[in-house]
Amino acid sequence: MAVDIKSVLKQKSALIDSEIKNYLPATSSIIRLELKELNDLMWEYTLRGGKRIRPGLCLLSAVAYGGDEKTAMPAAISLELFHNFVLVHDDFEDGSDERRGKPCLHKMVGPELAINVGDGVYAKVFEAILLKKEELGSEKALKLIKEMLDLTYRTMQGQHVEISWMVKNKFDQKFDDYYFMAEHKTSWYTACYPIRMGAICAGASDEEIEKITEWGVPFGLAFQIQDDWLNLAGDEAKYGKEIGGDILEGKRTLMLIHLLNGLEASEKSRVIGVMKKPRAQKTQADVDYILGLMREKGSLDYAKEKSKELAEKAKEIFERNSSAMREGPEKDAIRSLIDYVINREA
Amino acid sequence: MAVDIKSVLKQKSALIDSEIKNYLPATSSIIRLELKELNDLMWEYTLRGGKRIRPGLCLLSAVAYGGDEKTAMPAAISLELFHNFVLVHDDFEDGSDERRGKPCLHKMVGPELAINVGDGVYAKVFEAILLKKEELGSEKALKLIKEMLDLTYRTMQGQHVEISWMVKNKFDQKFDDYYFMAEHKTSWYTACYPIRMGAICAGASDEEIEKITEWGVPFGLAFQIQDDWLNLAGDEAKYGKEIGGDILEGKRTLMLIHLLNGLEASEKSRVIGVMKKPRAQKTQADVDYILGLMREKGSLDYAKEKSKELAEKAKEIFERNSSAMREGPEKDAIRSLIDYVINREA
Numbered sequence: 001m002a003v004d005i006k007s008v009l010k011q012k013s014a015l016i017d018s019e020i021k022n023y024l025p026a027t028s029s030i031i032r033l034e035l036k037e038l039n040d041l042m043w044e045y046t047l048r049g050g051k052r053i054r055p056g057l058c059l060l061s062a063v064a065y066g067g068d069e070k071t072a073m074p075a076a077i078s079l080e081l082f083h084n085f086v087l088v089h090d091d092f093e094d095g096s097d098e099r100r101g102k103p104c105l106h107k108m109v110g111p112e113l114a115i116n117v118g119d120g121v122y123a124k125v126f127e128a129i130l131l132k133k134e135e136l137g138s139e140k141a142l143k144l145i146k147e148m149l150d151l152t153y154r155t156m157q158g159q160h161v162e163i164s165w166m167v168k169n170k171f172d173q174k175f176d177d178y179y180f181m182a183e184h185k186t187s188w189y190t191a192c193y194p195i196r197m198g199a200i201c202a203g204a205s206d207e208e209i210e211k212i213t214e215w216g217v218p219f220g221l222a223f224q225i226q227d228d229w230l231n232l233a234g235d236e237a238k239y240g241k242e243i244g245g246d247i248l249e250g251k252r253t254l255m256l257i258h259l260l261n262g263l264e265a266s267e268k269s270r271v272i273g274v275m276k277k278p279r280a281q282k283t284q285a286d287v288d289y290i291l292g293l294m295r296e297k298g299s300l301d302y303a304k305e306k307s308k309e310l311a312e313k314a315k316e317i318f319e320r321n322s323s324a325m326r327e328g329p330e331k332d333a334i335r336s337l338i339d340y341v342i343n344r345e346a
Numbered sequence: 347m348a349v350d351i352k353s354v355l356k357q358k359s360a361l362i363d364s365e366i367k368n369y370l371p372a373t374s375s376i377i378r379l380e381l382k383e384l385n386d387l388m389w390e391y392t393l394r395g396g397k398r399i400r401p402g403l404c405l406l407s408a409v410a411y412g413g414d415e416k417t418a419m420p421a422a423i424s425l426e427l428f429h430n431f432v433l434v435h436d437d438f439e440d441g442s443d444e445r446r447g448k449p450c451l452h453k454m455v456g457p458e459l460a461i462n463v464g465d466g467v468y469a470k471v472f473e474a475i476l477l478k479k480e481e482l483g484s485e486k487a488l489k490l491i492k493e494m495l496d497l498t499y500r501t502m503q504g505q506h507v508e509i510s511w512m513v514k515n516k517f518d519q520k521f522d523d524y525y526f527m528a529e530h531k532t533s534w535y536t537a538c539y540p541i542r543m544g545a546i547c548a549g550a551s552d553e554e555i556e557k558i559t560e561w562g563v564p565f566g567l568a569f570q571i572q573d574d575w576l577n578l579a580g581d582e583a584k585y586g587k588e589i590g591g592d593i594l595e596g597k598r599t600l601m602l603i604h605l606l607n608g609l610e611a612s613e614k615s616r617v618i619g620v621m622k623k624p625r626a627q628k629t630q631a632d633v634d635y636i637l638g639l640m641r642e643k644g645s646l647d648y649a650k651e652k653s654k655e656l657a658e659k660a661k662e663i664f665e666r667n668s669s670a671m672r673e674g675p676e677k678d679a680i681r682s683l684i685d686y687v688i689n690r691e692a
Contacts, residue, residue: 032526038506089465093458112439112509115461116502119435122468123498130492138484145491146476152469156462160384163458180378 003329005336012056015069016080020046023077023128041109041117042124045084048100051346054079057194057337058201061212064322064330067202071135075144075197078128081121082148082189086155088118093163094249095279101240136201143200151193158185165252171260171272173252179221181252186227187220195334208324215317218310223341225307228253230345232291233300238345244287248279254306258299259290267293304342311342349675351682358402361415362426366392369423369474387455387463388470391430394446397692400425403540403683404547407558410668410676413548417481421490421543424474427467428494428535432501434464439509440595441625447586482547489546497539504530511598517606517618519598525567527598532573533566541680554670561663564656569687571653574599576691578637579646584691590633594625600652604645605636613639650688657688 024046027039055076062072090096091104092111098104106114126145133141161181165173195212230239231246232255246253256275260268271293274286294300315338325331370392373385401422408418436442437450438457444450452460472491479487507527511519541558576585577592578601592599602621606614617639620632640646661684671677 032507034507034510035503037510038503089461093462110513111457113506113513115435116439116505116509119468120499120502120506122465123495123502126472126491127495130488130495133488138488141488142476142479142484145472149469149473149476153466156466156469157381157384159462160459160466161378161380163462164380164383167456167459 003332003336005333005340008060008329008333009051009053009056009337009340012059013050013052015059016052016055016076017049019073020077020080023081023124023131038117038120041105041113042120044105044108044117045087045099046081046121048102050080050083050100052080054083054190054194057191057334058198060330060333060337061195061198061325062201063198064325064328064334065199065202065204065208066326067198072198072201074128074132074136075201076194078125078144078148079189079194079197081125081128082151085118085121085125086189088114088121090159093159094166094251096245096249098241140200140203144197147193147197147200151189154184154188155186158183161185162252166250169276171252171275173257175254175257178252178254178257182224182254183217183221186224187217189220190223191220192216204324211321211324214321215314218317219314219338219341222307222310222314222338225254225303225310226342226344228255229300229303229307232294235345240346244291247275247287247290248282250275250279254303255294255299256290258302259294259297262297262299263293307342311338314338349678349682351679351686354406354675354679355397355399355402355683355686358405359396359398361405362398362401362422363395365419366423366426369427369470369477384463384466387451387459388466390451390454390463391433391445392427392467394448396426396429396446398426400429400536400540403537403680404544406676406679406683407541407544407671408547409544410671410674410680411545411548411550411554412672413544418544418547420474420478420482421547422540424471424490424494425535425540425543427471427474428497431464431467431471432535434460434467436505439505440512440597442591442595444587486546486549490543493539493543493546497535500530500534501532504528504532507531508598512596515622517598517621519603521600521603524598524600524603528570528600529563529567532570533563536569537566538562550670557667557670560667561660564663565660565684565687568653568656568660568684571600571649571656572688572690574601575646575649575653578640579650581691586692590637593621593633593636594628596621596625600649601640601645602636604648605640605643608643608645609639653688657684660684 024043025039027036030036030039058076058079059069059072063069087099088105091099092106092114096104097107105117125148129136129141129144136144158181162185192213195216196209199209199212228246231241232244234243236243260271263271271290274282274290277286315335318335318338322331370389371385373382376382376385404422404425405415405418409415433445434451437445438452438460442450443453451463471494475482475487475490482490504527508531538559541562542555545555545558574592577587578590580589582589606617609617617636620628620636623632661681664681664684668677
């Protein structure tokens with residue numbers, strides 16, 4: 001069945017926007033000035049908006065597995081809060097300047113306060129689940145918390161690998177190194193765990209939940225590669241961030257690894273020389289130079305192709321592994337979402 | 347009954363040291379080099395040792411409330427891991443150089459990796475409780491997780507207040523501002539929650555647990571003031587850290603607030619001028635100047651006196667509020683510990 005996935009996502013996003021406010025303590029009840037500020041900063045990224053893809057996926061999965069949105073809402077909110085916690089710390093770790101059209105938190109208040117704010121947000125990830133533990137029941141609540149912990153550890157592993165490359169100035173990654181890093185940094189928490197957690201809320205069996213991982217991981221990888229592709233080849237007006245940011249930040253994307261693999265030694269060391277420069281020293285000419293080479297050597301097309309292959313693989317496994325999902329608009333939406341993540345423009 | 351509290355603490359500390367290893371994944375099972383490194387870094391602070399006062403208190407409380415050490419061990423370990431997570435992030439936020447006689451984590455590997463390592467450790471705080479959820483039962487496990495979340499949020503509030511003062515160069519604190527900050531930053535997680543969590547493991551009633559807070563908070567405050575006092579007036583050989591570190595870091599201690607309150611305008615602005623200097627620009631003469639004034643104006647004695655008063659208040663409430671604890675070596679040890687924290691030299 002044809003599904004207007006953009007409108008489904010918009011509807012879920014509006015639902016999350018209205019629900020998430022119930023999980024944020026009102027600043028008006030706080031007397032001490034510094035704590036009012038802490039409270040505001042904790043919800044700064046969350047209230048800037050966002051696509052809410054992770055909580056949306058969680059709600060769709062819950063209904064597809066025979067549950068309901070109300071029971072799955074705490075898990076959905078906790079995933080969105082986790083995402084916002086990750087962004088606060090990652091923006092600092094990556095040396096990013098802007099997030100959702102405004103300065104990054106560490107640029108607003110300095111890294112010391114920003115890191116602490118992120119820690120506060122992370123505690124709220126679990127609080128969201130505990131707030132509704134009566135409705136969920138203790139067993140499901142504990143299962144969801146365990147998912148959140150596994151997801152955190154995997155995400156931190158991916159982040160550690162990526163930052164290690166940056167800090168140690170390493171540029172000898174193979175394709176598999178990228179896949180390992182991106183899978184850990186993104187796939188688990190963006191695709192796999194949201195769907196798993198929705199299924200847990202619906203009471204799906206452990207066996208069914210394990211089946212999700214098989215297609216959730218390639219689905220998440222396809223999402224990340226498209227994200228990297230948009231960062232270098234997207235339409236700035238639609239994408240909403242400056243194009244080429246990953247080159248400024250020195251990120252080891254699939255496109256960069258493809259490019260380095262295809263260059264002869266002298267050009268390769270020239271590219272590495274540019275990528276190694278600190279962000280503040282990189283010029284628009286540097287970005288254009290790398291982007292031009294990526295276009296010339298087919299690196300952008302290569303990544304686009306890989307993202308398509310991964311999405312196709314995910315869809316194939318999805319069809320085999322999702323017999324416990326009931327047919328209906330939610331299952332159709334998840335199916336469409338796998339295509340959508342590689343065709344999206346933002 | 348007289349208790350040799352130092353030897354009790356030593357015995358608990360040895361027990362924690364041997365047990366905590368069961369909660370650390372073995373690096374030998376990890377193939378990827380970067381992840382071996384992440385694993386090692388996650389346990390770096392934990393394996394440097396420490397007084398293990400928080401887990402020790404948790405175990406003593408569990409037995410005093412009629413439980414046993416085995417059931418309380420996951421809660422004890424999670425408190426120690428929380429402490430180590432806090433240290434990683436705080437050392438960065440405070441701009442500290444050394445921790446337990448070695449370089450701070452952000453000095454070893456840079457702040458980007460260190461913050462991420464801290465995040466990984468924090469997830470393990472909850473993992474420790476979940477690992478033993480069968481033995482604890484779901485209800486107790488969820489209660490302990492809730493304690494951990496409340497404790498995190500309070501600690502982050504205290505930390506936010508303190509860093510705000512530093513970042514905004516504020517020096518107009520009143521005594522109550524210090525107490526609020528120190529109570530949030532330290533008292534809850536150092537004294538109050540370890541005892542509460544031990545009692546929860548032992549199955550104490552909610553009413554009994556609330557009674558702990560009344561004496562746990564002044565107990566924790568006494569601990570923190572003594573900590574600050576040792577930092578400025580301790581014996582370096584016994585204390586194990588450089589004396590005057592809090593002056594180098596510009597900390598608003600009770601002693602500093604007392605000093606500023608007692609100075610006339612010109613001397614006051616001279617002191618603030620010195621305290622405001624970045625750490626790297628402060629000289630030994632600066633530290634000696636502030637320390638000399640503190641001695642002269644009785645600021646060190648004032649703090650020592652306050653710490654004693656708080657410990658006495660804690661002991662008085664303890665005697666009233668601890669009738670549910672059975673009399674025996676554990677209750678005696680907790681009683682002695684309240685005196686010990688203000689008499690300790692390290």
